[in-house]
Amino acid sequence: LSTELAQMKERLPEWLEASRALTAEGKTAAYIPELAKAPKEALGIHILNMNGESVSAGDCGLVFTMQSISKVFTLLLALMDNGEEVVFAKVGKEPTGDDFNSMLKLELVEPGIPFNPLINAGAIVISSLIHGATPEQKSERILRFFCELSGNETLGYNLDVCRSESATAHRNRSLAYFLKDNGVLDDDVEEVLDVYFHHCSVEVTCADLARMGLVLACGGKDPVTQKQLVPRRYVQIAKTFMMTCGMYNASGEFAIAAGLPAKSGVAGGIMTMVPGRLGIGVVGPALNSKGNSVAGVHLIETLSREFDWSMF
Numbered sequence: 001l002s003t004e005l006a007q008m009k010e011r012l013p014e015w016l017e018a019s020r021a022l023t024a025e026g027k028t029a030a031y032i033p034e035l036a037k038a039p040k041e042a043l044g045i046h047i048l049n050m051n052g053e054s055v056s057a058g059d060c061g062l063v064f065t066m067q068s069i070s071k072v073f074t075l076l077l078a079l080m081d082n083g084e085e086v087v088f089a090k091v092g093k094e095p096t097g098d099d100f101n102s103m104l105k106l107e108l109v110e111p112g113i114p115f116n117p118l119i120n121a122g123a124i125v126i127s128s129l130i131h132g133a134t135p136e137q138k139s140e141r142i143l144r145f146f147c148e149l150s151g152n153e154t155l156g157y158n159l160d161v162c163r164s165e166s167a168t169a170h171r172n173r174s175l176a177y178f179l180k181d182n183g184v185l186d187d188d189v190e191e192v193l194d195v196y197f198h199h200c201s202v203e204v205t206c207a208d209l210a211r212m213g214l215v216l217a218c219g220g221k222d223p224v225t226q227k228q229l230v231p232r233r234y235v236q237i238a239k240t241f242m243m244t245c246g247m248y249n250a251s252g253e254f255a256i257a258a259g260l261p262a263k264s265g266v267a268g269g270i271m272t273m274v275p276g277r278l279g280i281g282v283v284g285p286a287l288n289s290k291g292n293s294v295a296g297v298h299l300i301e302t303l304s305r306e307f308d309w310s311m312f
């Protein structure tokens with residue numbers, strides 16, 4: 001084991017338990033009823049380096065849905081399918097400072113396009129840009145892409161979560177119909193949302209997220225197979241969005257505390273990385289008021305401080 005991972009292995013259980021104490025302050029996401037059932041006290045982490053060595057701690061075996069973490073990868077696929085010019089005619093490049101599902105500001109970026117691809121409105125537009133003749137084909141291409149990046153051929157959907165979200169997605173529906181009215185969505189709204197709910201409900205473990213994060217940390221090259229899975233330029237774009245918008249309206253705070261590109265999801269997952277070195281997957285379903293894993297954020301901030309990981 002590398003010196004860094006060996007040191008981590010020794011201290012990780014203690015740091016993890018300190019962070020776990022914060023789960024008492026958090027709440028599981030309730031607006032998607034299936035997600036409310038997740039174990040509130042759980043906290044797990046998996047850290048993977050470029051030599052394929054890893055350390056993990058806590059509830060790292062927990063299976064959870066990617067939710068917003070999937071938006072990073074649909075953005076990459078949309079860029080690969082369409083190129084930068086087409087994608088950025090439909091979504092902006094700026095953080096919002098509002099909640100992830102905010103209806104505010106949709107009118108402000110000309111001509112009614114979402115501020116960035118990581119808020120819900122932007123991610124719904126990105127789902128519509130994925131190539132495929134039918135929603136099923138689009139979803140299948142997205143799932144294949146996630147399998148390739150995670151090195152895990154067995155990834156699949158949690159259909160209970162997918163249906164549960166669809167049944168209660170009044171806000172996402174209204175965002176999507178508004179985008180349709182603005183001429184930003186070309187396709188049938190329900191078909192676009194079907195693709196969106198499916199990629200949000202892909203199930204992973206911390207190890208899958210660590211591997212996906214490591215590919216991003218390595219500029220799109222799979223360090224295990226040495227295959228360039230995503231063009232370096234697109235990975236650069238995705239990581240920049242993670243730094244500026246990945247933790248919703250807590251992105252500035254997280255950038256100051258941890259200084260790493262990261263993306264969270266409402267099932268409690270966080271994918272982050274140390275550029276050029278490590279991929280990291282964390283899960284802790286208890287969320288803070290900004291919709292980020294309360295214990296997960298604390299644990300990553302602790303590690304970043306202890307190992308001086310901030311990019312700044």
Ligand code: GLN
Pocket residue numbers: 066067068069100101120165172200264265266267291
């Ligand atoms: N599927 C979730 C939603 O649209 C994703 C949001 C999130 O993880 N923040 O509300």
